[in-house]
Amino acid sequence: xxxxxxxAVSARLGGFELDVRHAFALSGVTALFGASGSGKTTLLRIIxxxxxxxxxxxxYAGETWLSSAERIRTxxxxxGVGVVFQDARLFTHLDVAGNLxxxxxxxxxxxxxxxxxxxxxxxDLAPLMNRRTDALSGGERQRVAMGxxxxxxxxxxxxxxxxxxxxxxRKAAILPYIERVVHEFGIPAIYVxxxxxxxxxxxxxxxxxxxxxxxATGDLPExxxxxxxQPLTGxxxxxxxLEVTVTAQNLAHRLTHVDFGGxxxxxxxxxxxxxxxxxxxxxxxxxxxxxxPPRGLSIRNVLEGxxxxxxxxxxxxxxxxxxxxxxxxxxxxxxxxxVEELGLERGQQVYALIKSVAFDRRVVPRGSGAPVSPEx
Amino acid sequence: MAFDDLGPLWLTLQLAAVxxxxxxxxxxxxxxxxxxxxxxxxPAVEAVTALPLVLxxxxxxxxxxxxxxxxxxxxxxxxxxxxxxxxxxxSGLVIASVIYSLPFMVQPLQSAFETIGRAPVEAAATLGAGxxxxxxxxxxxxxxxxxxxxxxxxxxxxxxxxxxxxxxxGNIRGETRVISxxxxxxxxxxxxxxxxxxxxxxxxxxxxxxxxxxAMNGGRALRxx
Numbered sequence: 170x171x172x173x174x175x176x177a178v179s180a181r182l183g184g185f186e187l188d189v190r191h192a193f194a195l196s197g198v199t200a201l202f203g204a205s206g207s208g209k210t211t212l213l214r215i216i217x218x219x220x221x222x223x224x225x226x227x228x229y230a231g232e233t234w235l236s237s238a239e240r241i242r243t244x245x246x247x248x249g250v251g252v253v254f255q256d257a258r259l260f261t262h263l264d265v266a267g268n269l270x271x272x273x274x275x276x277x278x279x280x281x282x283x284x285x286x287x288x289x290x291x292x293d294l295a296p297l298m299n300r301r302t303d304a305l306s307g308g309e310r311q312r313v314a315m316g317x318x319x320x321x322x323x324x325x326x327x328x329x330x331x332x333x334x335x336x337x338x339r340k341a342a343i344l345p346y347i348e349r350v351v352h353e354f355g356i357p358a359i360y361v362x363x364x365x366x367x368x369x370x371x372x373x374x375x376x377x378x379x380x381x382x383x384x385a386t387g388d389l390p391e392x393x394x395x396x397x398x399q400p401l402t403g404x405x406x407x408x409x410x411l412e413v414t415v416t417a418q419n420l421a422h423r424l425t426h427v428d429f430g431g432x433x434x435x436x437x438x439x440x441x442x443x444x445x446x447x448x449x450x451x452x453x454x455x456x457x458x459x460x461x462p463p464r465g466l467s468i469r470n471v472l473e474g475x476x477x478x479x480x481x482x483x484x485x486x487x488x489x490x491x492x493x494x495x496x497x498x499x500x501x502x503x504x505x506x507x508v509e510e511l512g513l514e515r516g517q518q519v520y521a522l523i524k525s526v527a528f529d530r531r532v533v534p535r536g537s538g539a540p541v542s543p544e545x
Numbered sequence: 546m547a548f549d550d551l552g553p554l555w556l557t558l559q560l561a562a563v564x565x566x567x568x569x570x571x572x573x574x575x576x577x578x579x580x581x582x583x584x585x586x587x588p589a590v591e592a593v594t595a596l597p598l599v600l601x602x603x604x605x606x607x608x609x610x611x612x613x614x615x616x617x618x619x620x621x622x623x624x625x626x627x628x629x630x631x632x633x634x635x636s637g638l639v640i641a642s643v644i645y646s647l648p649f650m651v652q653p654l655q656s657a658f659e660t661i662g663r664a665p666v667e668a669a670a671t672l673g674a675g676x677x678x679x680x681x682x683x684x685x686x687x688x689x690x691x692x693x694x695x696x697x698x699x700x701x702x703x704x705x706x707x708x709x710x711x712x713x714x715g716n717i718r719g720e721t722r723v724i725s726x727x728x729x730x731x732x733x734x735x736x737x738x739x740x741x742x743x744x745x746x747x748x749x750x751x752x753x754x755x756x757x758x759x760a761m762n763g764g765r766a767l768r769x770x
Contacts, residue, residue: 219667245670246679258668262686271682275673321672 174325178215178225178235187211187381195230195325195357200372202362208381209361213327217252218245249277251323255330257314259302265313266298272320282322283354291349292316308339315350326351326358332367344370369393369410369450390448408452409499411526415445430496434470436526449526456501457522458490460511470523472499476515481505492521499523550743552719553727560723561703564642568650568699571643576654581663597645606712609641613713633715641713642703649698657691658684694758701754705747
């Protein structure tokens, strides 16, 4: 079995109970996903060694970090875990260079050590070096916090909603940096978030938490498509990830043509070379259903397929229809009345009309080249 | 100011300096504990720490005098180890001042540590800094103003001490006759000119100290009271 962070802990904090059993793979990015108050941050703090109230075991690739039965508790500063906190937590009595130097001087001596040059280049930190920390914007602060964590040469990165305090524009600006860092330096990461678009962007697998427990786990992109995740991911953001290949660029109309398992699709132009595989996200609310081949329609992306499943959402006006196409499946969110009036049922031949897709990330090769700005 | 008064002045400064240093060492862990503990006895410890603020100095001085007398375990042990009595000595004065000025060191430090919170110290821990390392390199630089306030207040308060000193130290030239005692003696002997000189000195000193602290804190109220 591959190296894992094996966790079996329970904790009682205030009125909140946490009970988690899970083996986190020590490679790539694992998204720890859930609503606020589901215990994600508490679990992260237990892994980092910042929470004293936890009982059970935490085992990092055979090394015991916590064993309440054996009275073992490795203190936080000996775990080699780099934490990027939601509020950055830069040292205000030091400037940016001082913050980075603080980590560099205390870096672990074993394992790979990211150099100051490499970290500074990946996160664009050179222009910030002599700035005071209170003169930084929220996004800059998180970049410095990430750089600082990397320079301590951690063997595991824990990112606790690093984008939560930022507005959408700043988020979009910093996501590519995070993406680059987690892949370029090859340090396994656990990324806490309650935003599904960040999961789609960054993660290789997802662990969903509800009310202090692990509710579901799975690899991306499949995990996001499973209907049983839907009550957790929320109706608004529910959708599927499509892996497509760039086939042509239409400069005149500023469009990019992609191939989705044999079916052509177009989307607003992306600055990505031909032949590259990218990940797109089609939200269920952006997908409609037609029972006949549509004509006279402005929507350009139409996928042919069969209905695999229809899930009605009780107490609401909506139902979700899962359409199996030869290239993969998509989900559509319709009103229950439409389902009834169109007479939709399982196995029926339909056309999925995709109003828009969002670009998520390049899939292969990972972390090469400059970060691309997301098209939203 | 009479030449005779230079002795008490010098002694007072020595007492205040030693007391402040001792209290930095003792007050830091106590303030840290009070700032971060979740123990149930915290209010009790806070109350004991604040006692010198409300207790009449004579009451405190009386109990300390009893504790320090050679017939008492503390005073007796001191006599055996040092060959000297604790009461009516400079060492006794230092101990009394440390206890009497405790809240003036602990309260500003506690409030500074509480303001800093756990966050920066936790961040330092995740970067590989051990407990002492993160206290020295993160918590104490961030608490710099708290330390400055606490030290100045402690120093100033020790200089102004009278009741406890009179009870515990008496009035021994070169050993326990501090400036406030000297003023008292000048008044008793009707030497008002000398009393005026020393009093004006203390008044000016106290005002300058408070002015410095308020200017430093940008006009915010002192947390020690």
